[in-house]
Amino acid sequence: MKKDLKFWVYGALMVALVTVGTMVIKIPTFATQGYVNVGDGFIILSAYLFGPAMGFIAGGIGSALADVLSGYAIWAPWTLVIKGLMGVIAGFLSVYAQKSIFSKTLSFVAVEAWMVLGYYLASSVMFGFAAALVDVPSNMVQGTAGVIIGVILTEVVQSANILKREQ
Numbered sequence: 001m002k003k004d005l006k007f008w009v010y011g012a013l014m015v016a017l018v019t020v021g022t023m024v025i026k027i028p029t030f031a032t033q034g035y036v037n038v039g040d041g042f043i044i045l046s047a048y049l050f051g052p053a054m055g056f057i058a059g060g061i062g063s064a065l066a067d068v069l070s071g072y073a074i075w076a077p078w079t080l081v082i083k084g085l086m087g088v089i090a091g092f093l094s095v096y097a098q099k100s101i102f103s104k105t106l107s108f109v110a111v112e113a114w115m116v117l118g119y120y121l122a123s124s125v126m127f128g129f130a131a132a133l134v135d136v137p138s139n140m141v142q143g144t145a146g147v148i149i150g151v152i153l154t155e156v157v158q159s160a161n162i163l164k165r166e167q
Helices: 005-024 040-050 052-069 073-097 101-127 129-160
Strands: 027-029 034-036
Touching (some): 052 073
Antiparallel strands (some): 027 034
């Protein structure tokens, strides 16, 4: 699929939104030196509007960039993969999420479930299983915020007919 200038401009905007959304509200989690943030809503929005490729770009690069800029560079490689795949999953599921708020919510819950699992696995490798378990509740809080923000953002964009999903 040929990507035009408009795609890359929107992509840069989505990377910036994810980065800023991740950096604006940060609640530290001490067990694994991570933090809870609200950037997931913007990952979901980018994937919903522009599909899996943009979901990966915005989710992976935007979130990893936020980690580096916020002093959490140790997490950046993990975040690139976890949040990038989160965007890919959201992009594929967004085809079904366009039908109703219920299907949208269910799709976004699946996306956030991957995030929780991904960070559990990364934390297990880095800090051990006990520390990783301690961080699961905070990742679930972040996931819940991501679902809520994602539903709100996609509903607003969809109802206002601001952008149509790029195919």
